[in-house]
Amino acid sequence: MSTHARHRDTEDVEAYGARLGMEFSDAVVLFHEAIGSLMGLSAADHKALGIIRREGPMAAGELAQRTALTAGAVTGLVDRLEEAGLVRRTRDPVDRRRQVIEARASAPPEVRRAFEGLQRAMAGVTAQFADEELGVIDRWVRETTRVMRQQAAAIAQG
Template sequence: MSTPEPAGREELQARLQAELEQTMAAGILLQQAVADRLGLNLADFKCLTALSGMDAATAGDVAASTGLTTGAATRMIDRLERGGWVRREQDPGDRRKVIVRPVPERMAQIGPLFAGMSQAWAQALAEYDEDQIAMMLDLFRRMRRVAGQQAAMIREGS
């Protein structure tokens, strides 16, 4: 049996892009499973994911981080507040503003559902050195930025 020839750069890039697309699709399925377990729809769960990186946010911040209109973001916040996931507070600096804060006790329910994935990631990354992990980190940061830019262009009709 002959040894396959090494793939060229273009083929490797195409294979990497296909793998990334499938990885993103698998990630969405994982997030949907977590959302289902928590009794949330995927959009509301994604909102919680965005809020988990913030101490507090306005409805405008939620809209910007989810790609929703401010009206849709407000309805989402209403659902999450009814479910006990977030609470609204008056902004002490501007009484006209309402701040949305995640409820830590509810947010603590999310982490254990990702524990298996976190453990699997740690095992997979153990095979790579620090320079390789730093390169992957750079790649994922760039891809996240590109995805955001592309989503904005698509929404604008570009």
């Protein structure tokens, strides 16, 4: 058994979940901080850019909801992304009063290489698990993601 596995006699489910979640979160945040630094961005700026790229053009209010950031924080974030040439603000074709944020440039080559390396490494990790195990992992990640989003929204709402 791995030294990182839960020891049923000495660690309760809550402590195990907290420890596992913190270790995973630390690794993810530090990875994205490193990626962001390649682009001159913070991890939060980089992740917001990823949301815009994946989900397509959106209003600042939508980005605020997705990131659980305040409107003021999103304005500063979009200003930084726009200054870096990564997004642009355009007018909504339906409601000209509304501004839409859209991604401009693709990721720089060094960022693409970093993600390609991560994808190869994660393919190796994934290959170690049976389909049934991957189903459990998928369920854990989806539930953890849902909880994290709920908790971030609750914090943002005060």
